[in-house]
Amino acid sequence: MRDTFSARACSSFTHEEWVEHACGSLPSSRQAEVEAHIARCAECREKSEELLLVDRRLIAAATLLRESLPAVSPAASQAFEEWIRLAAATLDFVPRRLLRLELFLTPICGFRTAERAMLIAARHALVESVDLLTERHWAAFVKSLSALVGALCGEFAGDLLWRVGQTAA
Amino acid sequence: MVVSEADLNEREAAGAFLANGSEESFRALYRVLYAKLVRYFMARALSQATAEELTQDVLLTIYRRAGTLQKKECFFGWLFKIAANCHRRHLRRARRDVETVGLDAPESIGSKRNDIAELDRAAEFLHWMELLEPIERRIMMLRYVEELGYQEIATALSLPLGTVKWKIYSAKERLSAQLAPQKRVL
Numbered sequence: 001m002r003d004t005f006s007a008r009a010c011s012s013f014t015h016e017e018w019v020e021h022a023c024g025s026l027p028s029s030r031q032a033e034v035e036a037h038i039a040r041c042a043e044c045r046e047k048s049e050e051l052l053l054v055d056r057r058l059i060a061a062a063t064l065l066r067e068s069l070p071a072v073s074p075a076a077s078q079a080f081e082e083w084i085r086l087a088a089a090t091l092d093f094v095p096r097r098l099l100r101l102e103l104f105l106t107p108i109c110g111f112r113t114a115e116r117a118m119l120i121a122a123r124h125a126l127v128e129s130v131d132l133l134t135e136r137h138w139a140a141f142v143k144s145l146s147a148l149v150g151a152l153c154g155e156f157a158g159d160l161l162w163r164v165g166q167t168a169a
Numbered sequence: 170m171v172v173s174e175a176d177l178n179e180r181e182a183a184g185a186f187l188a189n190g191s192e193e194s195f196r197a198l199y200r201v202l203y204a205k206l207v208r209y210f211m212a213r214a215l216s217q218a219t220a221e222e223l224t225q226d227v228l229l230t231i232y233r234r235a236g237t238l239q240k241k242e243c244f245f246g247w248l249f250k251i252a253a254n255c256h257r258r259h260l261r262r263a264r265r266d267v268e269t270v271g272l273d274a275p276e277s278i279g280s281k282r283n284d285i286a287e288l289d290r291a292a293e294f295l296h297w298m299e300l301l302e303p304i305e306r307r308i309m310m311l312r313y314v315e316e317l318g319y320q321e322i323a324t325a326l327s328l329p330l331g332t333v334k335w336k337i338y339s340a341k342e343r344l345s346a347q348l349a350p351q352k353r354v355l
Contacts, residue, residue, distance in 0.1 A: 019338040023319060050345045051338075057348065058341075061294035062313035068292075069211045093192045135190025135236060 012037050012044075022051060094133055097165060101145070104164045108153050117152065121145035142166070179205070183244045190235060199228050202248070205315070209252055212295075212314050215259070223255045230255075245317055246324025253307075253325060300347050305340040308333055 013021075013034055020026045021034045038044050098118075105114035122130045124144035125137040133141055142165035150158020182201045186194040206227055210220035230251050238247055294313070298306045304326075311317045311325055319337075323330045 019334050022338050022341070023334045025319075025334070051341050054341045054345045054348060058294070058297070058309070058313045058344070061297065062316075065212060065292070065294045065314060066208055069208050093195075094190060095192075134188055136188055 012041070094135060094138060097138070098130065098133065101142075101161065101165055104161060105149065108157055109149070113152070117145060117148045121148055138165075179245075183248075184241070187235060187238070187241045187244060195232055198231075202228065206248075206252060209249070209315060210256065212310070213256060215256075219259065223252075223259055226255050227252050243321065243324045246321035249311060249315060249317065249321070249325035250327070297344055297348070300344060301340050305336050305343075308336050309340050312337060 017026060017030065017034065021031060024031070026034065038048050101118070102114060105117065108114075109117070118130050121141050121144040122128075122133055122137075125133070125140035127133050127137050127141070142162060145165065146158045146162035148158075149161045179201045182194070182198040186198040188194075203224060206224040207217070207220045210223050211217060215223070227248070231248060234251075238244065298309060301309060307326060308322055308328075311322045312319075317325065319333050320330055322328070323333045326333070
């Protein structure tokens with residue numbers, strides 16, 4: 001078994017520092033010190049070059065491995081396209097949820113009020129318009145809209161809206 | 170490790186999906202991840218059909234659970250954690266031993282290449298992995314085949330970051346010692 005850095009006489013740096021250096025995650029000043037040491041110390045330079053060589057060989061071999069695996073067949077891609085189309089119909093994307101909220105709100109408070117309430121809730125969720133709502137803003141948007149509807153049409157309507165706004169997927 | 174254009178596309182697609190979760194962004198994400206995940210499973214000795222089936226499971230899980238991901242920058246670690254869990258469940262179902270599967274050169278290797286020498290070279294990486302301990306092997310596969318960063322590997326395998334770095338370093342040291350006699354040949 002060949003020796004390792006930690007077992008060597010050269011102890012300018014700790015083993016942890018060598019590991020961090022190899023990962024490129026030492027603070028830049030310390031990284032420069034290690035580099036300078038490697039440039040001076042033949043033993044450490046040899047070891048460093050060996051590790052670099054192993055790294056290159058691993059990258060090359062892993063690339064060959066990846067390339068040797070067959071590409072996804074067009075038939076499989078098409079099948080997956082079909083799968084995603086069907087999945088999309090069942091998955092609860094943001095536009096579907098918005099539509100559900102609109103259909104719920106409009107009969108309760110009218111189209112224009114529903115539209116304005118949704119715009120105000122969107123702005124509370126830090127979005128400029130309802131069209132720009134995303135998954136990230138959804139929880140804040142529904143919470144705000146639920147509070148607005150609760151104030152406008154009663155607590156029961158607000159609670160109901162909150163339930164309608166939950167993700168079905 | 171150099172970040173490739175494909176890698177950037179993957180990260181952009183993941184970022185867009187996590188930001189808005191729309192159907193369109195999910196489509197873009199699966200387009201860039203599909204082949205990568207199929208390769209992940211095939212490199213672990215699964216047939217193409219099984220690999221594609223598990224890939225679909227992983228992608229569906231990602232869609233359904235994306236909202237639960239707290240650190241968006243850990244997406245790829247999380248992705249491969251889900252993939253590893255899917256793989257483990259599949260192996261359990263197939264009543265195989267996890268540790269003895271995944272080291273043989275996948276049957277699919279070389280299906281694009283008929284040349285024996287090419288076949289050997291393609292399987293070389295897996296032979297090197299046989300020289301390592303199981304945990305080192307899993308880490309090195311994620312590092313070099315799936316090209317994950319250290320933090321992503323730590324997330325994928327639920328290991329401390331320091332342990333991941335340490336294991337990669339010691340694995341390279343071990344391989345360096347083992348591969349040294351071949352050094353001059355290359």
